[in-house]
Amino acid sequence: MTSKGALRLGVAGLGTVGAGVATLLRANADLIAARAGRPIEIVAVAARSRGRDRGVDLSGVRWVDDARALAADPDVDVVVELIGAAEGVARDLVKAALEAGKPVVTANKALVAVHGADLARLSERAGVPLMFEAAVAGGIPVIKAVREGLAGDRLDWIGGILNGTCNYIMTTMRESGRDFADVLSEAQALGYAEADPSTDVDGIDAAHKLAILAALAFGRPVDFGSVVVEGIRGIGALDLQFAARLGYRLKLLGVARRHADGIETRVSPCLVPEGSQLASVEGVFNAVLVEGAFVGRLMLEGRGAGAGPTASAVVADLVDVARGTAVPVWGASDTALSASRSLPRESFVGAYYLRLLVRDQPGVIAEIAAILRDEVVSVRSLLQHGRAAGTGQEAAVPLVIVTHETREAAILAARTRISALDVVLEEPTMLRIEAG
Template structure:
């Protein structure tokens, strides 16, 4: 790496001074002596860029050169590293990172969308120029999962990575379970508390978790980043009643990202799951994230911590800066970009496992027989059946769970059931994962 022989300060430019950018500057200021001790040189902020100059960010910016245009900042002649904290997969963020690499600057970023869409190409560009792209902050905030997978588990063949990758969804699902309130009510509270954005769709529709999963999959399996192959579902359709049934059945409901090697290829999927209460991940509540990796020599490793916020994310950004300051070099995704091996994506229809299904049906004779017949015709075997109370002629919830079956068969059975006159709402299905 080009800075490994240097003993002078590592000069950085920070593009984006929102929560994380301000946090990085505060951390560098407060921990300056500790950081110098750990990497043998100071880290000096020489330039910054943000939308508003006048805003008080709780940190002294007087010594840094100000740029209104982050792309121009990337061309600053005295900079060793450009820290991109703008966000978004296109536009200024992408242009800033690309120009930084063209001008021979290392890059540190917290931008999961950029890496999910362009990570492989950016890694190839960086490695060809002998440059680093640090992105620990892009996945699971303060949890060192990228270093854990890429370096700590480098001697292992990883067969599976799964986890809670979005704190907003985990908070909402935890509150729904513990208070019995419905989704819309808890989401409104999460927005007031700052855990959810004004437009929360990226979080609650699973897109944010999918970006992170695509990156984790690449690091875990040595494959190009393949966001388009991630199956994505969010949590809008999880109901308060599902938590009651999950509890009775011995499960917790979590939005999980799952990447797994299978006989059909590599699965990448984000969706609500029911997990046994005894599973370690079932106990991770609130805004916390968790990632579990399965390696052939290390077995299972669990990482838990804060997945967002000023402090944890700044901690991850500065950890990458310290690596660069020390001249520590690792290929971006653990394997040189040119050697990332294309993998067959496993289609969602090939997923094999058990299922929870909630139906709203008119309470009259023969309805359950019709449901059972639709399942039988697709070779789907029912494990449990729950109906609480009777209301002849009225709509009532009916819940069933299945033995292991293929997703394709389950979807065909649900399509048949949805067409029944006695089924008054679309069937709601949650996959059960037996971790």
Template sequence: MTSCSSSSPLRLGIAGLGTVGAGVIRLLRANADLLSARAGRPLEVVAVSARDRTRDRGVDVSALRWYENAADLVSDPDVDVVVELIGGAEGTARAVVEAALKAGKPVVTANKALLALHGSTLAQLSAANNAPLLFEAAVAGGIPAIKTVREGLAADRLLRVGGILNGTCNYILTVMRETGKDFATVLKDAQDLGYAEADPSTDVDGLDAAHKLTILAGLAFGQPVAFDSVHVEGIRRIGAIDQTFARALGYRIKLLGLASMTDAGLQARVTPCLVPQNAPLAQVDGVFNAVVAEGEFVGRIMIEGRGAGAGPTASAVTADLVDIARGHTIAVWGVQTNTQPALRACPLSSGQGAFYLRLMVEDRPGVIADISAVLRDCGVSLRSMLQHPAENDSTPYVPLVLVTHQTSEAAMQDAVARIDALSVVTDSTVVIRIEAA
């Protein structure tokens, strides 16, 4: 590892010059004096790597060494720290990070997918080569979520961690609630505004939030979590009608990533949830993120802010660089051994909760009795029921919403499968879990 005791510059090589990479260079230059004072030495970019030399990135990189091949940047003897901002769990990004760690060079990355899928391997490389791996920017942009969970709460035994971890989904759900527009319309508007990608699947199908939850859970419980064991649902099936029913019931709909350690083991899931409209999480709207942690001694805390964008993400990357310059580093998962195998979450069916079910049913007598019989046979107790009339006389189906008392996930899954098999039900049931806060 590079010595951090000298007052000579900490020399940085940045692999990836997209929005965040350019933002890091801009921030380092704008706050050079402040950062030097806080880090105890200057932070100096000496080399960069990106595919297109001709692209205007809004920052002057003409005086920096340019590498077409990011692997060559890693082997540059004048690069003390490698900053990986390429993205993606495989390919060049993974090769750059692994090569840097094997060479004993500290790495700072914003790559949530890489950490979520390969965190166990990277932690072992970091420990074996005494090469710090820092990733504050990988979760919730400029919110200091990593430091809060791994360092600020280090004295406590954490019971639960998670929150609103994807700004695109939170924006879409907020606008749907406020305007009454359907999912497809709001998604298109979000794409036009730059809040959603041309291919939005990673966001709206819950994968981005699941990457972040996997990292947070690993930090909270001191052991990497197997990404493929996390239950993941997105928001594509949430309709404008669900927003109407949620409001009538006193809730707001949020996509939440939640992980908790229970007697059955780790429970980790990303799902749409109904949250009481007066709860702190329900007030987090638009592109904002919120991270919640609950400990035995500290109780429940929540921090919120912008979860993406050049400025917040560049700020988090640079904060990690300041830590490296100070010589302040920490084991990847916050425990002194970085050789644990990945922890797998227990099946979703082992959980408990209350549920919102939205069905489309035939508008005729006896339907509710048929559905109630299924719930009775599965041991599911109803708390309330809402029904909207058909929009016109020619519509043969009407929406029916059921809200349950606490029950097991296994019973609920069984009940939904039986309900969907009824001839009076068209389309599969929309299931949204209910969270207390």
């Protein structure tokens, strides 16, 4: 990297975020140069289409056909990877750049979550930074807050609302009473959800982010494979109605919690009390909660995606690189990271919401109660949504059970046995309850 003059960037990917970075660097060039101590400019780009109008002037910027060539380009000081995906060109480029001794700035949450442990070792060996503020929660500066701002504290809990698409869908379902499929279609039309929404609505996007946050919070190598992941496809308008009657709101949460025997990491739809901090985070907004032994509870909230917020986070990392500011990828050197194990789902403990659709006939509640008793699941409350409209054996009513704290192994076993009863007409819906 040159010691004087402009910091020269090779940018791979000119989609929404890449174009946003180019726009921000031009719009705020003087301010950024003053804060970075030198100008920051794009000298080379790699993208699929040269002719596409991206709304930013790229005249004078050199185009490269193969993004991987940026790693060896002598005129590029820093590689900015904005392609996305955990495998393929993105991984090849980042690996080659680090091996060539070039700093890397990326917004690629999947890459960092899946390959972050190996890439961190490459970064440490080469003595160059791997920066990824934009990979989690867009413009919310949560990486720096956790890794640097809270470096002196022991963190015991981190998580929150990590996917704006899911938060928008569930907010709109609650406010409108419409079903999942209808609201998802609206989110796609508005550009809040992709044509293939699986990564968002099945919880994968939030799980990538949670794996990164857990590694930073607990000082251990990133472990995406251990995250228990559930999405929101099974959530119905009825669940949102019951949640409101019980004094809760429904959110897709990522939660990482420290226990004496290891780390719990999971992404799942959860009920949170209506008066809690997370309950008030609506629409496409993200929020990250952190609890530390000395700092107590902190919450950071903002837009978790989009060209502007994500570009802001990318440029913040570039300013750090220009200044020569660098910290270990996971907050400590590889040899100093914790070996805390990831806990299996069966060991998790919490309170649960269980919604059943059952035949409206005598003895049903007694059968269900017997199973819960056998599995040592204590019931806190029971709510039945009126009597069935019809008559006969097929008349059905929804039934909601809220439990006291219990081991997840117990509630999973109870759910399996309950679903096998003749009087239960569909797979029960099970949701965690969090303090929020």
